[in-house]
Every structure is written in structure tokens, then in C-alpha cells.
Amino acid sequence: MSKKKDFLRTIVENDLKSGKYKEIVTRFPPEPNGFPHIGHAKSISINFGVARDYNGHCNLRMDDTNPTKEDTKYVEALEDAVKWLGFDWGDEIYFTSDYFSQIHDYAVKLIKMDKAYVDSLDEEKMREYRGTVTEAGKRSKYAERSVAENLDLFERMKNGEFRDGEHVLRAKIDMSAANMKMRDPLLYRIRNVEHFRAGDAWSIYPMYDFAHCLSDYIEGVTHSLCTLEFENNRDIYNWVLDTLELKPPRPYQYEFARLNINYTVMSKRKLLELVEGNYVNGWDDPRLPTIAGYRRRGYTPESILTFCEQIGIAKANSVVDVAQLEFCIRDDLNKKVPRVLCVLDPLKVTIENYEGSEGIDAPYYPHDVPKEGSRKIPFSKEIFIEREDFKENPPKGYFRLTPEQPVRLRHGYIISCKEVIKDAKGNITEIKAEYYPASKSGSEDTSGIKVKSAIQWVSAADAKKVEIRLYDRLFKNELPEGVEDLNPDSLKIIKNALIEPAVITEKPDERFQFERQGYFYADAVDYSDETPVFNKIVGLKDSWGKKTKEKKAAPKPQAKKVQIDGEVAPMSKEEEALFERYTKELQLNNEVANTLARDENLSKFYEEALSECNSPVSIANIISNEVARELKQKELTELKFSPKQIAELVKMIDDATISTKIAKDVFEAMSKNGEEPKKIVESRGLVQISDPAVILPIIEEVMAKNPDNVEKFRAGNTKLIGFFVGQVLKATGGKANPKVVNKLVAEKLN
Numbered sequence: 001m002s003k004k005k006d007f008l009r010t011i012v013e014n015d016l017k018s019g020k021y022k023e024i025v026t027r028f029p030p031e032p033n034g035f036p037h038i039g040h041a042k043s044i045s046i047n048f049g050v051a052r053d054y055n056g057h058c059n060l061r062m063d064d065t066n067p068t069k070e071d072t073k074y075v076e077a078l079e080d081a082v083k084w085l086g087f088d089w090g091d092e093i094y095f096t097s098d099y100f101s102q103i104h105d106y107a108v109k110l111i112k113m114d115k116a117y118v119d120s121l122d123e124e125k126m127r128e129y130r131g132t133v134t135e136a137g138k139r140s141k142y143a144e145r146s147v148a149e150n151l152d153l154f155e156r157m158k159n160g161e162f163r164d165g166e167h168v169l170r171a172k173i174d175m176s177a178a179n180m181k182m183r184d185p186l187l188y189r190i191r192n193v194e195h196f197r198a199g200d201a202w203s204i205y206p207m208y209d210f211a212h213c214l215s216d217y218i219e220g221v222t223h224s225l226c227t228l229e230f231e232n233n234r235d236i237y238n239w240v241l242d243t244l245e246l247k248p249p250r251p252y253q254y255e256f257a258r259l260n261i262n263y264t265v266m267s268k269r270k271l272l273e274l275v276e277g278n279y280v281n282g283w284d285d286p287r288l289p290t291i292a293g294y295r296r297r298g299y300t301p302e303s304i305l306t307f308c309e310q311i312g313i314a315k316a317n318s319v320v321d322v323a324q325l326e327f328c329i330r331d332d333l334n335k336k337v338p339r340v341l342c343v344l345d346p347l348k349v350t351i352e353n354y355e356g357s358e359g360i361d362a363p364y365y366p367h368d369v370p371k372e373g374s375r376k377i378p379f380s381k382e383i384f385i386e387r388e389d390f391k392e393n394p395p396k397g398y399f400r401l402t403p404e405q406p407v408r409l410r411h412g413y414i415i416s417c418k419e420v421i422k423d424a425k426g427n428i429t430e431i432k433a434e435y436y437p438a439s440k441s442g443s444e445d446t447s448g449i450k451v452k453s454a455i456q457w458v459s460a461a462d463a464k465k466v467e468i469r470l471y472d473r474l475f476k477n478e479l480p481e482g483v484e485d486l487n488p489d490s491l492k493i494i495k496n497a498l499i500e501p502a503v504i505t506e507k508p509d510e511r512f513q514f515e516r517q518g519y520f521y522a523d524a525v526d527y528s529d530e531t532p533v534f535n536k537i538v539g540l541k542d543s544w545g546k547k548t549k550e551k552k553a554a555p556k557p558q559a560k561k562v563q564i565d566g567e568v569a570p571m572s573k574e575e576e577a578l579f580e581r582y583t584k585e586l587q588l589n590n591e592v593a594n595t596l597a598r599d600e601n602l603s604k605f606y607e608e609a610l611s612e613c614n615s616p617v618s619i620a621n622i623i624s625n626e627v628a629r630e631l632k633q634k635e636l637t638e639l640k641f642s643p644k645q646i647a648e649l650v651k652m653i654d655d656a657t658i659s660t661k662i663a664k665d666v667f668e669a670m671s672k673n674g675e676e677p678k679k680i681v682e683s684r685g686l687v688q689i690s691d692p693a694v695i696l697p698i699i700e701e702v703m704a705k706n707p708d709n710v711e712k713f714r715a716g717n718t719k720l721i722g723f724f725v726g727q728v729l730k731a732t733g734g735k736a737n738p739k740v741v742n743k744l745v746a747e748k749l750n
Contacts, residue, residue: 006312007315021222025059026050038325050223059094061096063208066205104204114147117170118157119168119184130180131183133180157204171185171187179232185236256313266289277483287491297535303332321591333511346386346387346458347389350430352432359376359377359379377412380461385409385456389401467531467532469492469494470493587616596620605636608644609644615654622650623646666681689735690740696744698736701731702728
């Protein structure tokens with residue numbers, strides 16, 4: 001039984017206790033017109049999870065009612081996704097097309113009851129007659145057709161005697177209904193095309209609202225669990241089943257919030273545009289939010305299901321930070337994948353006082369991972385290190401190899417630089433080095449050499465050349481609209497990376513942590529013996545992502561052990577205590593809490609800011625993002641702003657003096673000149689506009705410039721409210737209070 005009791009499971013439990021149903025039957029009913037994405041993963045986990053938790057059954061059903069967009073390849077992709085996530089639908093996959101005859105018979109029954117009619121209005125007229133949110137619609141004159149005439153026309157529609165769009169079948173409900181979905185909704189439309197399963201047997205196809213509830217009833221579904229966009233459709237769902245007086249038990253529909261993730265698009269239309277426009281390399285491109293894409297990138301089913309469980313089942317839509325998903329895959333892989341050495345940008349090092357070769361024993365797993373395994377890493381006179389691990393003129397706080405500073409080779413010896421070799425242009429081509437035989441890792445070090453860091457390396461004679469694909473977020477904007485927001489740096493390919501030989505097998509199907517680089521997975525499509533290809537799954541779970549360690553302050557004084565850059569160390573007791581407080585007492589999400597707890601500078605900064613302003617979540621978000629970004633380039637003492645100033649900035653957000661968008665601009669100014677946030681806001685005229693008297697004329701102007709969208713909104717396209725709010729915010733340079741704008745726009749449009 002799931003430990004987490006959500007509102008859907010509460011409903012199911014109550015229905016079982018009351019005897020309403022003897023067995024719970026749910027269904028996952030995707031339309032096979034695209035590859036499933038992570039939003040489908042949430043729906044899969046809910047529908048199959050609820051059925052599993054109450055010893056019921058979940059049907060996998062393809063909602064194949066639109067033959068113009070559906071394809072067998074999408075059916076197969078949906079099957080693969082459900083299987084890969086670990087769920088079982090039993091012996092049979094259901095298709096709505098299997099019920100076409102029964103659904104048709106139900107339509108005939110409605111016609112005979114004078115509850116449905118064949119309408120011959122054109123699409124434009126039908127839209128006009130529908131009315132608006134504030135005005136009742138007008139029923140078509142064709143609703144007066146007799147039952148006999150409707151039966152005749154419907155039969156001829158089925159037989160293919162009419163062109164697409166010439167007639168439709170509509171329910172006869174109420175053209176003045178407050179819910180515009182109930183204003184004589186369409187039940188059938190003509191499509192003179194071949195169906196990928198039914199062939200050319202049908203020239204009419206049922207609409208979703210008609211087919212869905214009847215398919216649920218036919219299959220004995222008890223709980224029809226779907227996303228919030230179908231909330232208004234529930235009235236049609238109930239009307240069809242009630243009007244047909246179908247024998248109980250019957251299903252009921254319940255809605256939950258859909259999954260939205262920042263820096264991502266979930267729309268099938270937009271995903272199709274990315275694929276067909278060759279902006280990505282197919283539906284399984286590792287940058288896409290498709291399940292096939294995550295799978296090829298190297299995500300595990302466990303990480304995705306954990307993510308779905310963590311975000312929970314809510315009744316209101318919201319946007320989830322993609323960092324939470326990345327946290328889940330890091331957390332999963334950190335416990336079970338082997339650590340290996342890889343060099344992405346090789347710099348040759350010749351160890352002049354070493355002769356011969358040897359194999360250095362190295363464990364695959366750190367001490368805190370409950371797995372065992374090791375290998376021998378070949379070591380020789382010539383090795384390669386990361387180019388960034390040597391600095392001829394190092395910045396303060398740089399702990400890797402320099403002309404004066406020795407460094408430890410991970411699992412191996414300490415080396416020091418003796419000579420720097422450069423080409424004619426002054427580029428470093430080689431390091432001449434010396435090693436200390438008594439410094440071998442794992443044995444008693446009698447060399448007397450002290451180092452503060454260890455770096456990865458590979459033997460020149462034994463390393464294998466591999467192709468590395470470094471994936472970043474596909475979109476550069478947090479809430480992308482489409483291809484215009486694509487991130488041009490979402491994929492970087494490194495052709496000549498070098499990896500230790502133990503990683504290369506005949507056909508690896510294993511994930512690795514490339515130390516200090518991230519987690520990687522062999523590409524399922526392009527990997528070959530000649531060209532091994534590895535995809536970066538996600539960066540390491542260190543203090544805050546890809547922090548440049550050489551520009552940080554020195555290590556904590558008490559940290560006497562060797563510091564391995566990027567290596568994920570277990571939390572200390574102090575860090576665990578902070579993490580516990582941040583997540584449970586202050587209600588920070590896991591990723592933010594992890595970022596703050598693991599970094600002494602950030603946690604200290606956070607505590608000081610919190611003492612000035614009791615707004616823990618808002619302060620934490622700014623510090624773990626904006627402040628942390630500044631610390632990638634500077635030391636704590638070099639920051640131009642103080643914790644008190646960050647607290648003042650948050651206070652202005654909380655009291656609606658400025659918007660969060662404006663706050664980012666203010667922060668940028670603070671980070672450059674250290675000016676007080678209040679002075680920046682006042683001098684630049686950035687105070688948020690909340691006065692309706694100022695905002696209303698702007699709204700009216702935006703509406704006057706966009707009469708078509710006003711009409712579409714009042715005809716039922718309520719999603720356009722976001723367009724109007726965005727235009728008003730744009731017109732005010734982001735200064736208008738979004739809450740006030742939303743309220744006033746809604747009032748004005750309605």
C-alpha cells in the first residue's frame with residue numbers, strides 16, 4: 001500500500017468501504033499520435049499505481065478515434081513506455097476502435113431518444129451559434145429534424161455518402177448551459193480515411209467525449225482518472241452515461257493536476273514540430289522529455305517513478321522545477337553506479353622518473369555505497385589529465401597541479417610539475433612531471449608531500465578513445481513557447497575523450513559516474529566497438545552543480561583528508577542536521593536544501609539573511625541560485641552585497657513592492673555595485689504597479705489591439721487569458737503586479 005494518501009486514493013478507499021465497487025479498475029488511455037512524455041509517466045504511475053495498491057487492474061487502452069494522426073509506431077512506443085516503467089496491463093491491450101460498433105449503436109439509441117441530431121451547419125456558423133461565456137448559444141435549425149431523418153442521415157454518413165465536414169452528429173443538451181462544453185457537443189464527425197486498425201470499414205469516427213466514457217463503461221472501469229484539462233468534460237461524461245441509462249456499476253471521472261516542468265514543452269504539437277522540423281534527432285533524442293528520450297539518455301525507471309511520487313497528486317496545476325527530476329536521477333545513480341576515470345580535454349603528462357607499467361588497484365564504489373567491486377587501472381610513464389587541471393598562473397584557491405603545487409592522481413601517486421612544454425603559439429602541449437614512489441594511494445605515504453586535491457587521469461598507452469555527448473536543457477527560457485526559445489548549446493559533442501579501458505565492453509548496458517564529470521550511459525543507438533558513444537545523463541550532485549572548484553575559497557580547516565573535486569561525499573552529521581531542518585522545519589525542497597546544507601559559505605549566508613527576514617523559501621531560492629552563481633566566480637569576501645541586502649530584496653518581493661522578474665534585475669545591479677536594493681528600485685523607477693486605475697487603461701489598450709483574441713476568449717478559449725496578462729506585463733516593462741493584472745484581465749474579458 002502506498003504510504004502517501006492522496007485525494008484519489010481516499011476516494012477509492014471510500015468507494016470500496018461503501019460497497020460501491022467490488023474491484024477497482026482504472027485505465028491508461030493515451031491517443032497513439034505521438035511518443036509518450038514524462039507527463040504520461042505521471043499518468044501511468046497514478047493509474048497503474050492506484051490499481052496495484054488496491055489489488056485491482058489497470059487497462060492499457062489506445063484512444064484511436066482520429067485516423068488522420070495515429071500510427072502503429074506510436075502504439076509500440078506507448079507499450080514500451082509502460083513496460084519500461086515496470087507496469088503490467090495483463091494479457092490484452094484495448095483499443096477504442098474495438099468498440100466502434102457498440103459506440104455506434106449507443107449513438108443510434110440517443111437519436112431514437114431524440115437526444116442527438118445530425119447538424120449540417122458549417123464550422124464557422126457552428127462556432128458563431130455556440131455563444132460566449134456571458135451569452136447563451138443558439139440551437140441549429142437542423143435540430144428540428146425528425147428522428148427518422150436523423151437516423152437516415154446518420155446511416156448514410158456511416159456508409160460514406162458525404163464529404164468530410166458536411167454533417168456531424170451532436171448531442172441535444174442545452175445551448176444556454178454555463179459549461180460551454182454542454183452546448184450540444186459533437187458526438188461523431190465524418191473522416192473518409194483509412195484507419196490503421198479498422199481499415200476502411202468506417203467513414204465516421206466518434207469524438208473523444210462520446211467514446212471515452214462508453215469505452216470505460218464497456219471495460220468495467222470504476223475510476224476514470226484524468227488531468228485537469230478534462231474537468232469541464234466531466235459533465236458530458238456523466239450526461240452520456242446517465243442519458244443512456246446504462247446498467248450499474250458505472251465509472252466516474254476524477255481529475256488531477258497535469259505535470260508541467262520548466263525549460264520543457266509537453267504539447268504533442270510542439271514536440272511533433274521539434275521532431276519533424278529536425279530540431280532534434282527523432283522522438284528518442286535525449287534532450288526531449290519523451291520517455292524514449294529519457295531512456296536513451298540513461299535515466300532509470302526508478303528515478304522517474306520517484307520523481308512522480310515526490311511531486312504528488314494535486315488538484316491545481318503548477319510548474320515543477322526540472323532540478324527536482326535531476327535530483328531524483330542523481331540520487332538513484334549515486335547509490336549504485338561504478339566510478340571510473342575519463343578525460344574530456346586531454347593534456348599529456350610525461351613522468352620522467354617512472355619506467356615500466358603497472359596496474360593500480362581501484363574500487364568502483366566509495367565506502368558509503370553498499371556495493372563492492374574493483375579493477376586495475378593501467379599506469380605508465382605517459383598519461384593524460386584534464387587540461388583544466390593544470391594552471392601555469394593559478395587563481396587563489398586553486399588546488400590542482402601548478403608549477404609549484406603537486407597533486408595526487410586519483411587512486412595513484414602524487415606528481416609535481418618540472419617543466420611546461422609549449423608550441424610556437426604559446427599553447428601548452430605537454431607537462432614534464434616527477435612522481436613520488438612512496439606516495440601511492442592505499443599504502444602508507446612516507447613521501448612527506450602534502451596535497452589538497454586529486455585529479456582524474458588515464459594511461460596514454462591503454463586509454464580508449466570515446467565520443468562524449470554533453471546534453472544541456474533543450475530550451476533557454478524557463479517557460480518556452482516553441483522553437484524560437486531553443487538553447488543553441490543544448491548538445492556539445494566531444495570526439496576525442498579518453499577513458500580507462502575497464503569501461504569498454506562488447507556492448508555495455510551500464511551507467512557510470514565519470515569522476516568529476518557526471519553520470520554517463522552508453523548510447524543505445526550509436527554505440528559501436530569502433531566508436532563507443534556515451535551520453536551525459538546529469539551532472540554530479542555536489543554543492544551546487546557545475547561549480548568551478550578552483551575559484552572557491554579554501555577547504556574547511558577541519559577537512560584534512562584528500563579533497564576530490566566533484567566526488568560526492570556523504571553528508572557530515574552537521575550537514576545532515578541542516579538538511580533535516582531545511583526540509584522539515586523550513587519546508588525547502590530537497591534540491592535547494594541539499595545545495596545549502598552541503599556548502600558552508602551558502603548555509604552561513606542563508607542563516608544570516610534569514611535572521612533579517614522570516615521568508616525561508618524565497619530567501620533560499622535566491623541564495624541557491626543567484627548567490628550561488630556569483631560564488632562560482634568569486635570568493636565570499638568578494639561579494640558586493642550582504643545577507644542583509646538579500647533579506648531586504650526578499651521583503652520587497654513579499655510586500656509586492658517589486659515583482660520576482662524585477663527582483664532579478666535588482667540583484668544583477670546589487671552584484672555589480674553593492675548598492676542598497678531600495679535605492680536601486682527607487683532610482684530606476686522599478687516599483688511594482690498595483691493601482692487598478694493605472695493598469696485598467698493598459699488592459700483596455702491591449703484588448704483594443706487584439707480584438708480577434710478577445711472574441712476567441714469569449715467564445716470559450718479561456719487559455720488566452722495568459723496572452724493578455726503577458727501583453728500587459730510587457731507593456732509595463734514587467735512592473736505591473738501579476739496578481740492584480742490577472743484579476744483585472746479576467747474581470748474585463750468576462
